[in-house]
Amino acid sequence: MIDINNKGNSSSDLREVTRxxxxxxxxxxxxxTVLSCLLEVQENLHYVPEEAIVEVAKYxxxxxxxxxxxxSFYTNFRFTPPPxxxxxxxxxxxxxxxxxxxxxxxxxxxLGLEGEGDVxxxxxxxxxxxxxxxxxxGPVISVDEKITxxxxxxxxxxxxxxxxxxx
Amino acid sequence: MTEAYKNLRSRxxxxxxxxxxxxxxxxxxxxTICGRSIxxxxxxxxxxxxxxxxxxxxxxxxxxxxxLCYAEPLVDIRTAGVxxxxxxxxxxxxxxGVVDNVIVNGNVNVPNVIGSFEKTIEGVPMMSEVPGWxxxxxxxxxxxxxxxxxxxxxxxxxxxxxxxxxxxxxxxxEEVLTEVRSSxxxxxxxxxxxxxxKWGFLVPSPGPEKYILCNCEEGDPxxxxxxxxxxxxxxxxxxxxxxxxxxxxxxxxxxFIRHGHDGPISRTKEAIRQAYELGLVGKNILGTDxxxxxxxxxxxxxxxxxxxxxxxxxxxxxxARPRSRPPFPAAVGVWGKPSNINNVxxxxxxxxxxxxxxxxxxxxxxxxxxxxxxxxxxxxxxRRGMYEVELGMTLQEVMDEIGGGVPGGRQIKMLQTGGxxxxxxxxxxxxxxxxxxxxxxxxxxxxxxxxIYGDDSTCAVDLTRLLIAFCQFxxxxxxxxxxxxxxxxxxxxxxIRGGEGQQEDLxxxxxxxxxxxxxxxxxxxxxxxxxxxxxxRDFMGDFLVHIxxxxxxxxxxxxxxxxxxxxxxxxxxxxxxxxxxxxx
Numbered sequence: 001m002i003d004i005n006n007k008g009n010s011s012s013d014l015r016e017v018t019r020x021x022x023x024x025x026x027x028x029x030x031x032x033t034v035l036s037c038l039l040e041v042q043e044n045l046h047y048v049p050e051e052a053i054v055e056v057a058k059y060x061x062x063x064x065x066x067x068x069x070x071x072s073f074y075t076n077f078r079f080t081p082p083p084x085x086x087x088x089x090x091x092x093x094x095x096x097x098x099x100x101x102x103x104x105x106x107x108x109x110x111l112g113l114e115g116e117g118d119v120x121x122x123x124x125x126x127x128x129x130x131x132x133x134x135x136x137x138g139p140v141i142s143v144d145e146k147i148t149x150x151x152x153x154x155x156x157x158x159x160x161x162x163x164x165x166x167x
Numbered sequence: 168m169t170e171a172y173k174n175l176r177s178r179x180x181x182x183x184x185x186x187x188x189x190x191x192x193x194x195x196x197x198x199t200i201c202g203r204s205i206x207x208x209x210x211x212x213x214x215x216x217x218x219x220x221x222x223x224x225x226x227x228x229x230x231x232x233x234x235l236c237y238a239e240p241l242v243d244i245r246t247a248g249v250x251x252x253x254x255x256x257x258x259x260x261x262x263x264g265v266v267d268n269v270i271v272n273g274n275v276n277v278p279n280v281i282g283s284f285e286k287t288i289e290g291v292p293m294m295s296e297v298p299g300w301x302x303x304x305x306x307x308x309x310x311x312x313x314x315x316x317x318x319x320x321x322x323x324x325x326x327x328x329x330x331x332x333x334x335x336x337x338x339x340x341e342e343v344l345t346e347v348r349s350s351x352x353x354x355x356x357x358x359x360x361x362x363x364x365k366w367g368f369l370v371p372s373p374g375p376e377k378y379i380l381c382n383c384e385e386g387d388p389x390x391x392x393x394x395x396x397x398x399x400x401x402x403x404x405x406x407x408x409x410x411x412x413x414x415x416x417x418x419x420x421x422x423f424i425r426h427g428h429d430g431p432i433s434r435t436k437e438a439i440r441q442a443y444e445l446g447l448v449g450k451n452i453l454g455t456d457x458x459x460x461x462x463x464x465x466x467x468x469x470x471x472x473x474x475x476x477x478x479x480x481x482x483x484x485x486x487a488r489p490r491s492r493p494p495f496p497a498a499v500g501v502w503g504k505p506s507n508i509n510n511v512x513x514x515x516x517x518x519x520x521x522x523x524x525x526x527x528x529x530x531x532x533x534x535x536x537x538x539x540x541x542x543x544x545x546x547x548x549x550r551r552g553m554y555e556v557e558l559g560m561t562l563q564e565v566m567d568e569i570g571g572g573v574p575g576g577r578q579i580k581m582l583q584t585g586g587x588x589x590x591x592x593x594x595x596x597x598x599x600x601x602x603x604x605x606x607x608x609x610x611x612x613x614x615x616x617x618x619i620y621g622d623d624s625t626c627a628v629d630l631t632r633l634l635i636a637f638c639q640f641x642x643x644x645x646x647x648x649x650x651x652x653x654x655x656x657x658x659x660x661x662x663i664r665g666g667e668g669q670q671e672d673l674x675x676x677x678x679x680x681x682x683x684x685x686x687x688x689x690x691x692x693x694x695x696x697x698x699x700x701x702x703x704r705d706f707m708g709d710f711l712v713h714i715x716x717x718x719x720x721x722x723x724x725x726x727x728x729x730x731x732x733x734x735x736x737x738x739x740x741x742x743x744x745x746x747x748x749x750x751x
Binding site (some may be wrong): 031032033034036037038070074075094096101105132135137138149 | 200201203204205236237239385386387388389390391394426427428429460462464465466467468469470481482483484485486487543544545546547551552553583587617619621625630633634637640641643726727
């Protein structure tokens with residue numbers, strides 16, 4: 001079985017995990033491409049370690065440069081192990097008009113962050129999003145891929161609090 | 168009618184009849200992304216538990232969004248006693264009361280009732296009179312919210328795949344193409360190019376491998392109708408693809424969705440799986456000699472990947488950067504094979520056009536814009552949601568009769584239509600009709616159908632900065648007019664927003680904009696100046712107050728000095744690139 005919780009895994013483990021993921025991907029996908037392989041890795045490991053870049057390059061027959069070019073182009077890939085929790089705040093025009101900045105600033109000050117990024121102890125990270133797709137319920141945030149709509153500063157902070165310190 | 172379809176239809180009719188059995192209560196709850204964001208899944212769970220606890224024979228289905236998102240979570244209940252009624256918002260705490268009142272006691276006079284679909288009930292409006300619902304004309308959305316997208320038989324029971332059956336058993340590909348041509352259908356992705364003409368380009372291209380791509384990248388903030396259709400009624404898109412493939416002689420269909428939108432992805436994949444199982448996709452469809460394969464392709468986050476040639480690059484697994492044309496996709500498309508790209512909305516009209524005839528569709532709409540517009544209303548508007556209205560309605564009617572006006576007694580100031588590249592439109596142009604040409608003449612685009620309303624507390628400079636920040640971040644970087652132009656535009660508008668702008672900045676921005684329009688490779692750069700240009704045209708006052716008086720007319724710009732701003736590649740990616748492991 002693939003060990004998804006790979007934080008302590010060594011480089012050779014990561015290579016093996018990636019190879020297994022790609023094998024599994026080939027079995028179910030109608031066709032495989034550099035992008036589909038990278039998405040598969042991101043989906044399962046929640047980041048793309050450099051070992052995976054190399055393995056995807058070997059597997060698809062492309063150069064490391066090519067694979068890296070694709071990986072760095074799409075903004076949903078990350079290259080360092082993810083924090084335990086990830087909060088995304090939408091700053092698209094609808095959410096902006098409905099008060100997304102208040103929510104964003106409140107979350108940033110709670111987490112002690114000034115922009116995007118992870119808090120130093122790796123418990124939680126913040127990411128901007130340009131549209132989470134629930135515009136009719138703006139402002140929208142997403143915590144660990146669960147979307148919450150029609151948030152206010154208070155509800156956003158309580159969702160965050162519940163995530164960090166589940167009651 | 169093919170034998171295979173006749174069998175499917177009779178099985179589907181049985182399933183449909185079972186759902187309408189007098190002994191069964193059928194509860195439909197909208198659980199697309201808008202509903203899930205306010206815990207519609209919790210409502211589904213509670214309904215199941217409450218009905219089981221009372222021992223009521225029932226089916227609780229997760230359906231697409233009926234579009235009245237302002238009243239979500241929406242609950243649609245059908246019992247033999249009260250007929251079919253719609254309630255909302257029904258949150259988790261209200262479920263028990265609704266079950267007691269509506270299902271057990273047959274009393275629909277509850278505070279959160281919206282209307283009744285079938286029976287006349289004292290004190291409850293008929294749905295055909297409910298504003299925002301009654302004035303819609305639902306063609307592409309005909310099944311969204313009405314059937315369980317997870318059960319293809321429910322689609323078949325509602326005339327689903329009937330058009331495919333007629334096409335395969337009675338029509339030639341040319342006849343199907345003629346119907347689409349005579350319908351006057353135009354692409355709903357934003358360009359409004361004639362669909363029949365576009366398909367016609369692909370017909371003479373040599374086969375056997377030819378592709379029809381269905382674009383559900385939908386990165387436009389403010390629009391979620393493509394995702395709404397795929398999540399609520401994926402089969403109509405599959406049938407549209409099959410008909411497009413039949414008319415053009417294509418062999419494969421690819422539905423292209425942005426990674427991370429799990430609802431549309433899983434529901435589309437499930438619908439494709441079922442369609443293969445039922446012999447509706449794959450080899451020898453419905454027992455005829457027509458074969459067509461459909462797959463889902465995912466793309467990473469990138470706005471430009473919605474552009475047709477960038478989309479083909481992404482399907483091939485590369486970075487989503489546009490190709491230069493010619494060669495056009497109909498000659499050299501994805502994997503170098505002839506291809507045709509259609510938007511989700513465009514394809515979802517096709518089954519009804521083929522089934523009811525091109526003339527029928529041609530009678531709907533106005534001027535050269537035939538059919539309906541699928542609108543997503545959001546921002547400062549009372550009835551936020553997804554609506555399908557006949558083209559030809561004015562923007563004022565859309566705002567008042569569909570959207571229910573601006574909340575809080577405020578005045579409307581601006582509309583942001585057609586996605587970030589569409590720009591701003593001032594409220595005094597509200598008599599513009601929903602028509603591609605009329606919208607363009609007014610200086611806006613209908614685009615993908617998103618309309619974001621801004622009331623009088625909105626500053627045009629602030630919103631324009633946001634749109635430019637989006638466009639700058641999403642520029643793919645392939646051609647320099649867009650890459651550099653967007654960056655400079657953003658620099659200048661940030662300066663103006665921060666109170667450090669000068670009169671000369673306005674002229675400089677215009678000059679940059681003209682170069683971008685003339686020199687960019689794809690629509691992103693060519694239209695990327697639109698937000699600024701339209702804001703200059705309609706809201707120059709806001710800019711001048713910033714420049715001359717060093718203040719923001721509404722105060723929105725002074726509230727926060729720093730705004731979200733991102734660069735590509737992200738900071739993490741830049742750190743990684745210095746790793747000696749990759750340098751060696």
